[in-house]
Amino acid sequence: MGHKVPMTIATALHQIQNRQLILPAIQREYVWKPSQVIRVFDSVMRGYPIGSFLSWKVLPETVNKFRFYGFMKDYSAFDNRHNPVIDIPADREVIAILDGQQRLTSLNIGLRGTYAYKNHGGWANKPWSYPERRLHVNLAEEAPENELGLKYHFQFLTKDDVERAANDPNKQWLPVPEIFEASDTSAFIQLLARHGVGNDPDASALASKLWEAVHKTASLHFYEEDDQDIERVLDIFVRVNSGGTVLSYSDLLLSIATAQWEGDARAAVHGLVDSLNQTGNGFNFTRDTILKSGLVMADVGDIGFKVRNFTTANMAKLEAGWDAMSSSLHVAVGLLSDFGLSGGSLTADSVLIPVAYYVHQRGLDHSYRESPKTRNDRETLRSWVLRSLIVRGVWGSGLDTLLRDLREVIKSQGDSSFPVVAIERAMSVRGKPLTVTDALIDDILSLKYGKARTFAVLAALFPHVDTRNQFHIDHVFPATLLDKRSLRREKCGDGTPRFTPEQIDELIDRRDRLPNLQLLPGLENIGKSAKAPDGWLAEEYSQPENHSAFLARNALPQSLPSSVTEFMSFYDDRSVILTERIHDLLTSHVPDPSTTDTTALVDLDEELAEGDDSD
Incomplete structure (x- = not known):
């Protein structure tokens, strides 16, 4: 393994562009976040080393034993997360990167491409939530105070972002890819003039620092392996990828599977x-x-x-x-x-x-x-x-x-x-x-609204729920009637507060726990809204037999609360009913095999098929 002559960032990116520098299939894909890209560019501007790189010279006779990928240029978290497959002519020698892909890809994206990530609060399955962004550097001033210790102000921006900052005296955004495109001094001077900063010494100095770091400074140091033994190369790859954004076992398995x-x-x-x-x-x-x-x-x-x-x-x-x-x-x-x-x-x-x-x-x-x-x-x-x-x-x-x-x-x-x-x-x-303990029952009853495990537990406890249809987790006693402001307004006959602060805290805590939760069909839950449960039930299930069936189906006590004063009693009653149901559901049905009729046990399990889920 030898040390190659250092090269500039621009030289490396031109080699990526010409597919002379590529990725072997054993490499994982690009995983860096925008903040990591920005940190690399800050280091480049400051003249800090960004680590050495390990490459593998792949001779023509070895090329056809591997699959190769190109570097990511225009990354989109929505629909372009996978590196492009490239075909290498069998008579061509290439250089494959074993260590340093994330850094080189970040330089390639920042200087040649785009990074599309989801807008905060945007829909995950909508393309417009992932606008295309280019890396920019602010020539007007250095980075604002930040926890990462960044000196220079780099940011991924959309066209709209840049336009909105047009009149801000503290923002003079220069697209970083234009620095790469300005391959000689003449092109760089024209770039400064085009952005109106040719006569601004501070802005020109910042732009010059980045341009020189990209085009003039030989900052990339490569060690190169030329052995064509794939097993040796794979061993090197595994060892060098134990740092940084750690190569997971599934990445490794996928890498080796891809190679083989x-x-x-x-x-x-x-x-x-x-x-x-x-x-x-x-x-x-x-x-x-x-x-x-x-x-x-x-x-x-x-x-x-x-x-x-x-x-x-x-x-x-x-x-x-x-x-x-x-x-x-x-x-x-x-x-x-x-x-x-x-x-x-x-x-x-x-x-x-x-x-x-x-x-x-x-x-x-x-x-x-x-x-x-x-x-x-x-x-x-x-x-x-x-x-x-x-x-x-x-x-x-x-x-x-x-x-x-x-x-x-x-x-x-x-x-x-x-x-x-x-x-x-x-x-x-x-x-x-799969057995019941007191600790397990306490754990289940303490499950809260909004937790992933809660839906599965409710589905397990209530066999009438056809989970292929849309069901909502519903508060039996409406949450809106148990908010802190409403509870503080509750008064006794003499005008004093009905609940102490401690009681209010306990009511709010119990409001969202399992004994006050049930599964209702989506439309039925919407119709129930914030109605007190006793009134809603009388309205929706006016026939006595339907009324009783609903209570039994949902493990509810015969008397439902009509006001917050009855809520604690209801909560305790339903906790008892749910405890019995949990016992019925989870009590082990795995008896001694010497005295067991397997068919009967399977039938019993079928009766208990109520579904469930975990935390």
Whole structure:
């Protein structure tokens, strides 16, 4: 490994532009935030070193063994986050970056391209929430006081941002890409004149400092590896990528898969993740979960994200079964959506893995989600999924061991139905029983409105809820009647405050906890609005039998509160009812196998299929 002659930033970017400097497929993608880009440019302006770079000279005979990508130039968090694939002629030598991609990409974006990130409060799924921004430097003054210790005022701006600052004497924004485009002294002088700062010594000095840092100062130092042994290069890559924005295990797995698959592993994985996350109301699955699912479904012995597991043989298994695994994952995510879960309520993504393995093992397709013949099995699966999400810690520590155990149970006993009895037994052995404790009940009853785990718990507790339809979490006693201002206005007959400050705090705290929450169909919840529950129920369910059925369905006491003075009593009564229901739902149904009729147990689990979710 040798040290190359230092080069200027402009030289490096021209090599990127001409595809002489490229990225091997083992590289992760661009992950830096705008603030990190700005910090690099501040360091460049100040003459600070921005670290050395490690490159790999790839000879023509090695080029066809790897897939290569170009550097990102116009990044968009909405629809352009993936590096472009490039084809390298077989007779061409190239230089691939092993370490320093994030820094070089940041320089490329700042000096040649754009960065589109979401406006604060903008819609995540709307393109107009991600306006195109170019990096600018303020020639009027240095950076305002800041916690990052930045000296120079760089900022990503839209055209509108620049226009709005046109009359601000403290803002003279110069687009940084124009510095790169001014490749010689003459072009730079014309640039200053065009922006009207040619006769401003301070502004000219700032612009000159940046121009010289880009075009004149040989600040980029490269170490170059010329060995063509891919295993050696991969080892170097792993070692040097242990710092900075740390290379995750899934990044590494994807990198190695991309290098070893005949197809485009990166495109396959990214495409699958994006597609799965668009299911139903949307999910937030990561590459980690999807790749771990792949290792489990490929029956790789050790499913841990460890370098020694990323063998050619394991990658070949993953690639050979990828299409079938992708189909199984689509069915599994569809089932989770059917169970009422989404990115906002699924708090343990790993629950997907055993569901996907069960689907994969049985070769199930989307008809399983709708067929009357599979209804009982779906309800059993739904019950288990949601109950496993209620109990804290099931999908935490010891995950790989648990997943291997569940895989073995499903493989040996899941040919015709979901083996819930054997699965819960295996979980109990691992110290993860789906059983009730006083601490668990207290934990569940203390769940608050707005928390992801709350929806799943409510769905688990109330079997009448068809979670494929839109349900809202509703305050039984309206939250608007339990706000601090309203409670302070409550008076006794003699005009004194009805509640002390401590009582008000307790009322407000209980207002948002589980005993005051229920699931209502969206339109019904909107219609209920801020009506007191006793009046609303009498109005909506005037027939006695319908009235009683609603109370039973939602585990509500026979008497509902009509005013805040009755709220605490109602809260305590419903806590008792919910405690009984939690016991019924979570009490273990995994008896001694020697005296158990498995079919009967599965039927019992079906009766308890009420759904649930985790924190």
